[in-house]
Amino acid sequence: MQKNLQTIIRKAQVSDIESLVNFNQLMADETEGKQLDSDVLTLGVSNLINDASKGFYLVAEIDEQVVGSLMVTTEWSDWRNSEFWWVQSVYIVPQFRRKGLYSALYGKVRALGDEAGNVCGYRLYVERENLVAQRTYEALDMGESHYLMFESQ
Template identity: 55%
Template sequence: MTDLVIRRAAPMDAAILAANNRAMALETEGKVLDTATTLRGAAALIADESKGFYLIAERASEVAGQLMVTYEWSDWRNGTFWWIQSVYVSPASRRSGVFGALYRRVREMAADAGDVCGIRLYVETANARAQSTYVALGMQRSHYELYELDLAFGSS
């Protein structure tokens, strides 16, 4: 997508990132997230690179999509996995290569970093469209199942 600009998020982007995170949570999980909490969360990640980073895809200076990368240390590999999270593509920009462009930039950055041993993400089990996109981009289904204890939202 030559009309897309992929860039790292800056403090001025916190409000749109938080709004997109709320939209994604409502759309994918039916969860209504607190506005103030999501704004503080986005701002905290932007301010502290040890937590991770956001990438933003812009088209004509409008945010078309975003994703967040966080880190997981692997003692087995003596390297870091980058976890792709908080993926959101605006409805008008879906199926136009926005996620693919973001993903390719993450791959480039991971290769340049030198200590990244892999890229991971999780996806809703019923989201077949997203799963097919990930496979088309070269990702493979992991042999791991994901379990969690959600202390913020409780069991659901």
Template identity: 55%
Template structure:
């Protein structure tokens, strides 16, 4: 496998991140996201580090994968959960360890920060490939259901 560089996303990565988010929504949920809203949302995370951050995996000068991390304060634990979101790896780069590398970097960054008590993510109920990937990396299904009031 060619060398992969993992790094925090920059403003110049906006187009790639928007494209990845659009592709992920289409692939996993059959949804076409509003391009203007999506672009503003991705840019919001890039420009507001208090909300979270994106990591990207770059190979041969091209972004091959990305994920977002957002923060949830746990008063029970007096620490943060980091939510892993917007995970996407280009189809041609899948099954090459790109997500594992990104996840390992998230773990390292959390350890450096010192106040992260765990990682959470959500996955489509039918996405068995992703579920197995997360299990292979040591994640476990939790005891909570997720509810939302608006799509």
């Protein structure tokens, strides 16, 4: 993190919904070329912020401007009798990338997980072609899983 950037990492609140919706739309377009429905997305973001059982968002704020975010959801592991925390919907405003913001956000996720006391690991998925993000995750001691992801809609 650059020393001249005063960064605050905090849990998102209702006043952050507009920024989070915007970040999700930008991320979906940038990574997958998808256009997300604003009404559905706004409801989805709002529901998560208003129901902690669904997870939480963290935001990175510089000079009172939200410039990055990520979402955390949980997965129960019966094998471990604890939770995996999934990091999702990561977005950093382009001019603030490569300045340590994701590291700061992820550090806060880890600190909150340690505080919760029932987290057995942290997971995320990344586009196969996104080598820059993969290097960032590897630098934070995350390694490629042996699992493949399948989905149905």
